Amino acid sequence: MATPAEELREQVRARYAESARAVTAEGDRCGCGSGDCCVDNPEGGKFGEGLYAAEQRAELPDAAVLASLGCGNPTAVADLREGETVLDLGSGGGIDVILSARRVGPAGTAYGLDMTDEMLALARQNARDAGAGNVHFLKGFIEQIPLPVDSVDVVISNCVINLSTDKPAVLAEISRVLRPGGRLGISDIVAEDQLTADERAGRGSHVGCIAGALSKSEYEAGLGAAGFGQISVTFTHQVAEGMHGAIIKAVKTIQPKAQGLPVVTRAARSGCC
Numbered sequence: 001m002a003t004p005a006e007e008l009r010e011q012v013r014a015r016y017a018e019s020a021r022a023v024t025a026e027g028d029r030c031g032c033g034s035g036d037c038c039v040d041n042p043e044g045g046k047f048g049e050g051l052y053a054a055e056q057r058a059e060l061p062d063a064a065v066l067a068s069l070g071c072g073n074p075t076a077v078a079d080l081r082e083g084e085t086v087l088d089l090g091s092g093g094g095i096d097v098i099l100s101a102r103r104v105g106p107a108g109t110a111y112g113l114d115m116t117d118e119m120l121a122l123a124r125q126n127a128r129d130a131g132a133g134n135v136h137f138l139k140g141f142i143e144q145i146p147l148p149v150d151s152v153d154v155v156i157s158n159c160v161i162n163l164s165t166d167k168p169a170v171l172a173e174i175s176r177v178l179r180p181g182g183r184l185g186i187s188d189i190v191a192e193d194q195l196t197a198d199e200r201a202g203r204g205s206h207v208g209c210i211a212g213a214l215s216k217s218e219y220e221a222g223l224g225a226a227g228f229g230q231i232s233v234t235f236t237h238q239v240a241e242g243m244h245g246a247i248i249k250a251v252k253t254i255q256p257k258a259q260g261l262p263v264v265t266r267a268a269r270s271g272c273c
Helices: 004-026 054-058 062-066 095-104 117-130 167-177 197-202 216-225
Strands: 085-089 109-114 135-139 152-158 178-191 228-240 243-252
Touching: 004 117, 085 095, 085 167, 095 109, 095 117, 095 135, 095 152, 109 117, 117 135, 152 167, 167 178, 167 216, 178 216, 178 228, 216 228, 216 243
Parallel strands: 085 109, 085 152, 109 135, 152 178
Antiparallel strands: 178 243, 228 243
């Protein structure tokens, strides 16, 4: 019998598989921030490709743009450099992996990690269509990243960590695969500190990227326990009352503690990929 965490993960997997099939079949999609689909967004409108500059969208295959399900543009803040290795957690249709691959150049490498077969197939096709040769898409969970210790310079992610069933494990895994001095630059949904778990759940569904969101202080504490410094959590746009798209940045300073990662609220431990 499946555990509640496994059931939530399967709901997320099924929703994103549906999104990938929709892009392939009909050129439509839903995701974090789409008011009628995966995010319950009382502010209305859609996020996704609208958060990328026109010149960035012009670099990409149409299917990669349509499959953009995020709540931000992590490639705009990750400060990627020539020759670096970058990892995108929950890479979906591959938009951020392809953009990252172009920024790190032929001497660099861009990895995408996703748990959904349909999204991985779409991302690989998008990479072929974009002529991106320095990309690798991996199947797996963000709580168990299939890469070695100290193998990555930069970790990015776009509205995925809020979906995880075990956020302390995700943050510890990010720290494990990052080299000393490695950087984190992600977009996510983040709650204001005063919201309780029940209040977050009342603002939207788990698969819609709302109910499972960490608060700002929870994010900061979790990153600190996972060995990060220079931590910043900056709200960018409101997605529900007291809930915001945010840019989270940090630098790996120490190895994460073997034990004692903070156990955050029940809502914060509900999730994905």
